[in-house]
Amino acid sequence: MSAKQDIIDRIRNATGGSSITSEIEYESINRHYRQAGILDPAARIELFADRLADYGSPVYRCAESEIAPTIAGILTERSKTGLLVPRDLPRIWLPDGFYFFRESPDYHELDSSEGVLTDCALAIAATGTIVLRHAPGEVSRALSLIPDYHLCIVFPSQIVETVPEGIRQMASFSTLPITTISGPSATSDIEMTRIKGVHGPRTLEVILVT
Amino acid sequence: MSVRVGEAATAPEFPVAAKKLVSNAQIRQNVRRATDIIRNKRARVVEEVDDWEQLRRAGHEIKEHVLRHLDFYLQQFEAACTRAGGVVHWASDAAEANRIIVDLIRAHEATEVIKVKTMTSDEIRLNPALQAAGITPYETDLADLIVQLGEDQPSHIVVPALHRNRMEIRRIFSEKMNLPELGYEPEDLTAAARAYLREKFLRVPIAISGGNFAIAETGSVCVVESEGNGRMCLSLPRVLITLIGIEKIIPKFRDLEVFLQLLPRSATGERMNPYNSIWTGVSPGSGPREFHVVLLDNGRTNVLADDFSRETLDCIRCGACLNACPVYRQTGGHAYGSVYAGPIGAILTPQLQAMQHSQSLPYASSLCGACYEVCPVKINIPEILVHLRGRVVEEGHAPIVERLAMKAAGYALETPERLSLAQKAARIAQIPFTHDGVIRRLPGMLAGWTAVRDLAPIPKQSFREWWAKRQKEPRL
Numbered sequence: 001m002s003a004k005q006d007i008i009d010r011i012r013n014a015t016g017g018s019s020i021t022s023e024i025e026y027e028s029i030n031r032h033y034r035q036a037g038i039l040d041p042a043a044r045i046e047l048f049a050d051r052l053a054d055y056g057s058p059v060y061r062c063a064e065s066e067i068a069p070t071i072a073g074i075l076t077e078r079s080k081t082g083l084l085v086p087r088d089l090p091r092i093w094l095p096d097g098f099y100f101f102r103e104s105p106d107y108h109e110l111d112s113s114e115g116v117l118t119d120c121a122l123a124i125a126a127t128g129t130i131v132l133r134h135a136p137g138e139v140s141r142a143l144s145l146i147p148d149y150h151l152c153i154v155f156p157s158q159i160v161e162t163v164p165e166g167i168r169q170m171a172s173f174s175t176l177p178i179t180t181i182s183g184p185s186a187t188s189d190i191e192m193t194r195i196k197g198v199h200g201p202r203t204l205e206v207i208l209v210t
Numbered sequence: 211m212s213v214r215v216g217e218a219a220t221a222p223e224f225p226v227a228a229k230k231l232v233s234n235a236q237i238r239q240n241v242r243r244a245t246d247i248i249r250n251k252r253a254r255v256v257e258e259v260d261d262w263e264q265l266r267r268a269g270h271e272i273k274e275h276v277l278r279h280l281d282f283y284l285q286q287f288e289a290a291c292t293r294a295g296g297v298v299h300w301a302s303d304a305a306e307a308n309r310i311i312v313d314l315i316r317a318h319e320a321t322e323v324i325k326v327k328t329m330t331s332d333e334i335r336l337n338p339a340l341q342a343a344g345i346t347p348y349e350t351d352l353a354d355l356i357v358q359l360g361e362d363q364p365s366h367i368v369v370p371a372l373h374r375n376r377m378e379i380r381r382i383f384s385e386k387m388n389l390p391e392l393g394y395e396p397e398d399l400t401a402a403a404r405a406y407l408r409e410k411f412l413r414v415p416i417a418i419s420g421g422n423f424a425i426a427e428t429g430s431v432c433v434v435e436s437e438g439n440g441r442m443c444l445s446l447p448r449v450l451i452t453l454i455g456i457e458k459i460i461p462k463f464r465d466l467e468v469f470l471q472l473l474p475r476s477a478t479g480e481r482m483n484p485y486n487s488i489w490t491g492v493s494p495g496s497g498p499r500e501f502h503v504v505l506l507d508n509g510r511t512n513v514l515a516d517d518f519s520r521e522t523l524d525c526i527r528c529g530a531c532l533n534a535c536p537v538y539r540q541t542g543g544h545a546y547g548s549v550y551a552g553p554i555g556a557i558l559t560p561q562l563q564a565m566q567h568s569q570s571l572p573y574a575s576s577l578c579g580a581c582y583e584v585c586p587v588k589i590n591i592p593e594i595l596v597h598l599r600g601r602v603v604e605e606g607h608a609p610i611v612e613r614l615a616m617k618a619a620g621y622a623l624e625t626p627e628r629l630s631l632a633q634k635a636a637r638i639a640q641i642p643f644t645h646d647g648v649i650r651r652l653p654g655m656l657a658g659w660t661a662v663r664d665l666a667p668i669p670k671q672s673f674r675e676w677w678a679k680r681q682k683e684p685r686l
Contacts, residue, residue, distance in 0.1 A: 003507075004300040006211075007456065010511035011281045022279040026461055029271045033264040033468070051481065107412045107446060127482035140496050141445035141487075145438065146412075163482075167467035170488075174428050174463045175294060177445070177489040177497055182482035185438040189353035189369055190376055190396040191240075192247040198352060198400055199407065200438025200485060 037125070037161025044125045044161050048154075049208060051128025055183025056196055057204045064209050067153065068095040071117065074151065074205065083117040084110065084147060088137035093117075093153065103143050110142060115149030115201075121173070123159045124166040127182055130154065130206070131170060134177040141177055150201040152181075155209045213509035214304035215333050215562050216363075221547025223570040228545040237373050241365075241542040244372045245533040251479025252530060252584070259475065268468045270588040273524035276459055277514060283426040283459045284505065290429025294491025296501045303508050304334035310504055311336065311418065311451055312343045318449060320345070320416045324407075326433065326443040327351035328420025329367060329527060330453050330506060332549040336418070347418070348410050350439035352403050359386040365543030365551060368477045368529035373542050407439065417443035417498075421454040422526070423469060424503070427462040430490040431503070434473055436483050444487050450498040455506050457523040469526060472586035476528035509562030516601075519594045522557050524587040531581035531591060537574055546571060553581035553591045557598060565598070569607045572598035611655060626674065633672055640667050 012018050039047060049059045062070040072095035075083070082099030094100045100117070104110060121133035130152055134141050144150060160166050170178055185200030196202065221227065231237060256262055276283055288298040301307035315323060323340065325331065325347050337358075340347045349358040356371035357364050360382045364370030371379070376394055383402050384392040392402055419440065423432040431452055433440045444450060460469065466488075474483040492501050513522050532538045532552030543551030548559040548568060556571040572595045581591040602608055603616065622632040643649050649665040651657065659665065671679075 002300070003302045003306060006302050007300055007505070007507045007511065008281045008284070010507065011284075011456075011514060014511050014515035015278055015280065018281055022275065022282060022461075025275060025279075029268060029275060030264075031268050031468075033261040033268055033471075055484075111408070111412060124482075129482050134493070134496050136495055141441065145441050145445065163471050164464075164467040167464055167470070170466075171463045174425075174430060174488070175490045177493050178487075179441065180482070180486040180488075182480075182484050184484065185436070186484050187352045187400060187437045188478060189351070189356070189371060189437075190379055190399055192244045192369070192372075193396045195396050195400045198404055198437035198439070199350075199411070199442055 048125035059206050061208045067093045080114045083115045086139040110146035113147045116147040117151045119153045125161045129182045132179045149203045153207045211302045216549040218548040219567040224574040228541040231541050248533045255475045286426040296491040299504045301506045308339035322346045322414045323416045324414045326419040326440045411442040416449040417447040419452045432488045445497045449500045451502045453504045476530040476586040512564045513561040530584040534580040534584045557594045569602045
């Protein structure tokens with residue numbers, strides 16, 4: 001007998017028969033937890049910024065028309081000459097005087113790069129979470145991971161308050177690879193001391209468009 | 211089917227192992243310190259969630275629902291994952307899972323693999339199986355790396371090297387990574403791990419991972435982590451092999467909204483862990499080109515067969531019960547002789563093995579209930595512990611003397627007359643052992659009880675006798 005049939009049989013023996021459908025029972029699961037937020041947009045954005053600060057991620061605020069000069073300012077301050085970007089990132093956000101290479105598929109080039117600039121699919125205020133969707137042309141998994149510096153642009157319309165609202169939006173692209181990022185890479189494996197930056201980008205910064 | 215849970219079948223009994231460990235002051239101090247920190251962090255972030263109890267209830271109900279329809283959801287997952295380009299394998303036991311994984315790696319003629327933390331792989335003893343096949347596994351989670359390089363065993367579900375302090379870790383890294391100048395600060399040690407592993411992430415073509423959640427509706431897998439080693443393993447290699455216990459299935463994508471709130475707050479005391487990766491089969495031009503899922507039973511259907519304790523399989527491996535447990539906090543994880551330590555280990559390990567091994571574990575508890583209080587999916591661990599103690603006796607695993615004693619007790623307690631007779635007999639029998647109104651030492655098997663505490667003798671008059679006498683006396 002195949003292992004699959006064997007396991008299925010053992011499950012049916014244990015639970016008392018096969019289950020054809022379970023939709024009605026699934027729908028009857030009690031979900032009395034909060035499904036949606038209660039904050040007004042301004043408070044929601046403040047909550048998101050507050051959570052990022054808690055993770056030790058600097059937040060820069062600027063108007064939409066100021067994105068390019070804001071990026072120029074950050075790069076100058078960090079003595080960077082440029083960043084990698086996903087293929088479809090709007091050019092209008094990129095300031096002159098710096099290089100912005102469209103994503104390299106070579107891991108070692110990503111590793112020796114100065115960092116990466118991306119946008120995001122959505123953000124969750126309650127947990128300070130940025131959600132990346134890895135569709136072709138958008139930020140790839142390797143691009144958002146291997147460089148040591150990640151600068152991410154978030155628009156206020158992308159921010160939801162609660163995790164259930166965020167998951168509901170993610171469900172609409174659930175079969176694409178998804179990464180959620182809540183602060184920079186971290187570990188508490190040594191004496192439960194939280195250390196920022198292990199394998200993922202050690203620095204995560206956010207441009208919050210106002 | 212031959213279930214294997216690490217080395218649990220041959221591990222010493224809990225009291226024997228615990229006795230040795232509690233005399234190690236260093237381990238006790240490390241475990242106490244670390245669990246204190248996580249407990250406090252957890253309490254802080256759980257308190258701020260006003261719908262925590264509702265989330266716990268939903269988490270419990272979703273898991274119970276899945277277990278009732280596990281055959282349905284597993285097949286739904288298989289179909290969806292296959293449609294998305296994944297390959298699903300089924301493994302009845304540890305040996306079969308190891309064989310499948312070794313064969314997959316051999317088919318690619320690889321001699322090295324990178325691994326994301328998976329307790330399930332420790333359960334099936336995958337690393338020794340890989341090494342026996344000439345394949346070198348590199349653990350990439352910091353704590354797992356500490357355990358692997360230290361040739362040690364994990365002692366905690368979430369923080370496997372919790373029993374080690376920075377000095378010990380420094381010694382291991384400095385020796386094994388050949389870094390004589392390495393510093394002692396956690397920052398230095400973390401940076402050393404980053405440098406040591408980065409080269410492997412960029413080079414090794416096959417990765418092995420576990421999975422926190424497998425979504426039946428979409429065929430997706432979700433891995434919850436902090437360091438980024440998970441993302442490295444899940445997205446850079448050409449081939450990804452994911453080992454998942456069959457109980458890790460959740461019905462729909464939306465159910466993540468419950469578990470991604472419960473798990474990080476319970477496990478590490480964070481509002482959200484730094485990284486979650488969710489992927490479905492293979493995606494053209496991004497991530498691994500080949501994706502295999504190994505669905506593992508290895509005794510999980512044994513657990514499923516017991517209606518009363520089935521909810522053991524609800525566990526999402528957050529480790530909160532370990533941190534809360536007064537027994538675990540004294541002994542640390544190694545006393546449990548299993549990769550699954552603490553209260554959840556005490557109920558999971560013997561059940562996976564159909565109660566044939568690890569029978570001392572259900573007794574490794576004071577039944578204080580702290581584990582149930584903190585469990586994010588409301589597993590009633592204390593009740594299951596008592597239930598399993600019953601099974602140990604009923605299925606004949608208890609020592610003969612204990613069974614005879616229990617039988618005698620059952621006989622004596624059956625009628626008031628027998629109890630009264632037994633009390634009278636005991637009152638006479640205790641005379642030689644009673645000094646100054648206290649029993650300090652009992653003979654034979656009973657000596658265990660008085661080894662660490664005094665016993666009050668049975669009083670001259672029982673409540674029943676006092677009551678009968680009182681009824682006869684004239685009332686004022």
